[in-house]
Amino acid sequence: MVRTGRRSAGSRLAAVVAALACAIGLAATGCTGDRDGFRPGAADVGDPYVPGHGNGGYDVGHYGLDVRYDPSTDRLTGRAVITATTTQDLSRFNLDLVGLEVRAVSVGDAPAEHRRGDGELVVTPRDGLPRGRQFTVTVEYAGVPTAVDDGALGSGGFLHTADGAVALGQPDSAATWFPVNDHPSDKATYDLAVTVPDGLAALSNGVPGPKSSADGWTTWRWSERAPMASYLSTLVIGDYRVVTGTHAGRPMVTAVAASLPATGGAATSLARTGAIVDFLASRFGPYPFDSYGGIVIADDRIGYALETQSRPVYGPGFFADDRPNPSVVAHELAHQWFGDSVSLTRWSDIWLNEGFASYAEWLWEEHDGGRTAQRNFEIQYAATDWTQPSVEPGREQMFGSAVYKRGALAVHALRRTVGDDLFFRILRTWTTERAAGNATTADLVALAERVAERQLRPLFDAWLVGGSAPTLP
Template sequence: MRRISPLLRPALGVALAIALALGGCTRSDEEDGFRPGSTDLGDPYVPGRGNGGYDVGHYDLDVRYDPATDRLTGRAVLTATTTTGLSRFNLDLAGLEVDRVVVDGASATHRRTGDELVVTPARGLARGARFTIEVAYAGVPAPVVGGALGSGGFLHTDDGAIALGQPDSAATWFPVNDHPSDKATYDLAVTVPEGLAALSNGAPGPKRSADGWTTWRWSERAPMASYLTTLVIGDYQVTTGTHAGRPMVTAVPASEPATGAAAASLARTGAIVDFLASRFGPYPFESYGGIVVADPRIGYALETQSRPVYGPAFFSAGRPNPSVVAHELAHQWFGDSVSLTRWRDIWLNEGFATYAEWLWAEHDGGRTAQRAFEAQYATTDWSAPAVDPGREAMFGNAVYRRGALAVHALRRTVGDDTFFRILREWTVGRRDGNATTDDLITHAERVAGRQLRSLFDAWLVGGSAPALP
């Protein structure tokens, strides 16, 4: 992500009656190894988000959206595997009404508690079991209020809608285990009034129109964190082609000139990806692209997987802005393919993406990465940490600046050959997975054959300016 500007027990019979009324587990459930899944994954940056007891492998989403009424109807089929014996489990879902829930073909009891959908299957689910959850739902989706990044969630627009945001957005339009530690693949079919585009992640599938409606299909076959999903509906100029044998889909608002700054910036996508691949290793996904939106409430760009979304202000100067494209495309490696395990380590996303801007600028004839490093070093506030900055500062300057400075300091310390081997082996070895800061340090030390923790500590969390390497 990149911003425009600068978290006495009752008698057994009574207990049994209460547990059954609440759809919970009974004492016998516990003895049989079935317990409720946790209602929170314990990440303090996103309290209440994520759920325990299972891991989702795939989402199959079929939604219909009518901008005239702002009403969305949906059917979600989740394929998951239990990590413990479950008597019930939760999904994150904000605001929308649930008509029915089916687990493994049998009707399940469900209830709402705030933004939690509590599901009690007809039978307990054994540990290690693969199961399916089907949820039929509908309603008027709502934006996220007070998001750490700003406007996000499901936003109604003049010509459609935008579902976008970090760290929250997915639960505003489909039931989800809403935390990046549970990545999954996706298939999406979205039906909208004929004449409107419906853009999302991954490779495009066949479109079909009937009775004044068009269904667009998208498939993301690489595991994706839920906050990286997007849905952009409206009047767009959509350009579909290929790059390196893979689909390339870009879109700009229909109101934008076909040769304007936004379109010209997206046209650099292929060249920038190729350059970054030469530094970071093979591009990790099956498709490329980007979407520019017109809604001024989107004051940021976000690395939605395989197809970043860019707010309009990045192109308001009327000239191409390849720097922001480089930033968001770098996230395809750092943040999307290799995702954080907990939000405290968001510098792993933003520090490397900021450093990619420096690399691209040098490659494109601008100032060198070393000059960028020197300029940032001279103006950095060393009192603010890049690691575990707190929810309120998770998009603060330290995460970006100190993160990028630490990356370049590592390069200066170990030398170019070792540095780029560290990066390439990291992105290949951790592809489609999750990681922490400690994981990166351990990896860098192994490749470099030397101790590096004190270096990372000084550049990421130390309270004073580190000595230049």
């Protein structure tokens, strides 16, 4: 039914107030399309390990990012074109964005209302978006990006450095330099063009594209065509020795900060990337991405290495005293299968990333002439605090020893229980069937039981969450 006719002054004022409430996001109902079943997307994906992260109502398919960064002013200007599909009849939606000013937003070809909240960009399109509709949102933004210190892994986000910047961190980083649905449950492909002063490198994920220069600035281009969780994106800008080649027919890009020794432990370790990838592929199945590489930075604030997709980033402490450290390279490269290709559905299952990557260190050490995986298992078994669980470790312990080492013990216990043939078949089936997607611990248990044709839930429970040392299989 459609009503026509003149409205009173009071009703007109009420309509204005209601429209203003919708525009600034204060009204829960009655906004764009709500009366027709359209409603706002959730402002939080609901993962208690990362409150406020992620958003509902849509699924991102692609990020097209064009950014310019001037190290002399620490100012970044950007344009993000985000392609997504609605998962509900959507009246408005949120993107995660920290500390940057938004100049303009459009949905499709139409300007959209927008406002800022606490780490949020709230977008109200001119018209409601029906469920199943693909749409694009374009965000023009600028400002001085911020760092984050979440108390778990340490410094991250967008960090200004002596010669440029680095955008890195887990679980926080992406929202400090582009608008994003910042949770690993919503993976997407990426294209990035980043413009920096001539003479500086601008390194990121995926396959390198053509570079171009004009007026003292150089634009570097990167493309990641496999779906990527947002925390796995990275941007490293500065003075780096960049080595570009190929391995197994795919681009290989490695880089070491120019302030580090040219032939030292960092460069020597990165040079083994191809050999380590080939070994891991023989155990886990084909390498899942279109490019390889690694980046070693010189900023001591980064006390960790991170499995940024296709091109891990390593803090300088891993190569202290200029010593090679292929073990950390094996760990981060193993994540390309476990964590990057097969990604978390929720952060409480982070052992699926770290347990398998830690176990890969044992496999590589044995292959490289060191201790066997069995010997590492025995040493770690004796040293483990069994009161700390691998699954649901708690926000403060999501990077704790139980996630890494107890997780690796559970992986080897599975191997000892089912035997090598079935064990590696389980791993290869997991990385194949779950490639480019997300998974949970329950998914892994179900797959292992299907492949092994036996009940394995009690084994996983004992090794991952039981409160006392499990019986050795």
